[in-house]
Amino acid sequence: MAGKKNDSGDRTEKPTAKRLKDARKEGDVHKSRELTSTVIVLIWLAAIWLLLPSYLRQLDGLFAVAFEAIRNPGPETLAMALEKSGIAFVLLTVPVMFAVALIGLFADFVQIGPVFAPKRVKPDLSRLNPSEGVKNMFSKDNLVEVIKSILKTAGLAAIFVVVLWGLLPQYIALPLGQIGDIGIAHWQGMLRMCAWTVFVFFFVSALDAFWQRHSYIKRLQMSRRDIRQESKENEGDPHIKGRRRQLHQEWAQQNMLHSVRKASVVVTNPTHVAVALLYEEGETDIPVVVAKGEDHEAAMIRKAAEDAGVPIMQDVALARGLNEKVGLDDYITPEFFQAVAEVLRWAEGMRRAREGR
Numbered sequence: 001m002a003g004k005k006n007d008s009g010d011r012t013e014k015p016t017a018k019r020l021k022d023a024r025k026e027g028d029v030h031k032s033r034e035l036t037s038t039v040i041v042l043i044w045l046a047a048i049w050l051l052l053p054s055y056l057r058q059l060d061g062l063f064a065v066a067f068e069a070i071r072n073p074g075p076e077t078l079a080m081a082l083e084k085s086g087i088a089f090v091l092l093t094v095p096v097m098f099a100v101a102l103i104g105l106f107a108d109f110v111q112i113g114p115v116f117a118p119k120r121v122k123p124d125l126s127r128l129n130p131s132e133g134v135k136n137m138f139s140k141d142n143l144v145e146v147i148k149s150i151l152k153t154a155g156l157a158a159i160f161v162v163v164l165w166g167l168l169p170q171y172i173a174l175p176l177g178q179i180g181d182i183g184i185a186h187w188q189g190m191l192r193m194c195a196w197t198v199f200v201f202f203f204v205s206a207l208d209a210f211w212q213r214h215s216y217i218k219r220l221q222m223s224r225r226d227i228r229q230e231s232k233e234n235e236g237d238p239h240i241k242g243r244r245r246q247l248h249q250e251w252a253q254q255n256m257l258h259s260v261r262k263a264s265v266v267v268t269n270p271t272h273v274a275v276a277l278l279y280e281e282g283e284t285d286i287p288v289v290v291a292k293g294e295d296h297e298a299a300m301i302r303k304a305a306e307d308a309g310v311p312i313m314q315d316v317a318l319a320r321g322l323n324e325k326v327g328l329d330d331y332i333t334p335e336f337f338q339a340v341a342e343v344l345r346w347a348e349g350m351r352r353a354r355e356g357r
Helices: 002-008 017-025 033-071 075-112 130-137 140-176 180-219 224-235 238-261 296-308 316-325 334-355
Strands: 265-268 273-278 288-294 312-314
Touching: 033 075, 033 180, 140 180, 238 273, 238 288, 238 296, 265 296, 265 316, 265 334, 273 296, 273 316, 273 334, 288 296, 288 316, 296 312, 312 334, 316 334
Parallel strands: 265 312
Antiparallel strands: 265 273, 273 288
């Protein structure tokens, strides 16, 4: 009974490639927002690090204008202070904001690739359903979000305490040192906190990426009945049929070319038909047609024979006769015994001459 239930309705099977593709078309993709946020934080810190000299120059100029406005108040100095403030604000914020926005888009693109799903931007009134909102409040995904927030908060608090505790001796000794020691101590503390913050964020991001992938696959799981229904639909899909036929042809061609490389001789007419024969004394009582083809396939057989060093004999009547009257992987019929025997003797002579015997 349990097996019957599992076969009919329970979603226990991994989603098929078609199921994943259909979900992607609808905009249902998995991505880690934590990973995107972590990359943004990392780029933000890197941008500040690279632009720090420029920031300091802008701040220095801004303070100079502000002090000048205080010493000499008036419309001109006020206008100059406002102008400098606006320029400094743009130079201090726009490059970082631009870099963060660009990297955020790039991080999402790397995770999910290009996705165009107009359905996702259509208004959905079901999202305004209060009962659904209450259910989502206590969902497993929200529980995971709470756990992630706790991990990050606890991690940042621990970083603050550990870094501050490590720098405590330096802070205690500051009154006995020079003024520059204050900046050095603060700078060291900031660097350590930034490094450990990035580490904590990446740790949480790795957990989140794993969970998002697991949750996504779990959500798209299928029942065995769903898989059977999809298979039936695919049977009538001309694209699936064409692809299956193409794969079968490729497999048959590869198998044919493999047989040609082991053949004893190839008989051609010389361009439109090619037939590969195999005869090994003690192994095959009668020569066997291991490959044959016309036009394009004949050219492939000739090429494979040339590459493998298989002798090629041009005999129009024999090539056409074998192609028309002997099936693939069949023994030749008695009417071809004499002609094939002569061809095999010629091929053996060619091999002996090539080997210098």
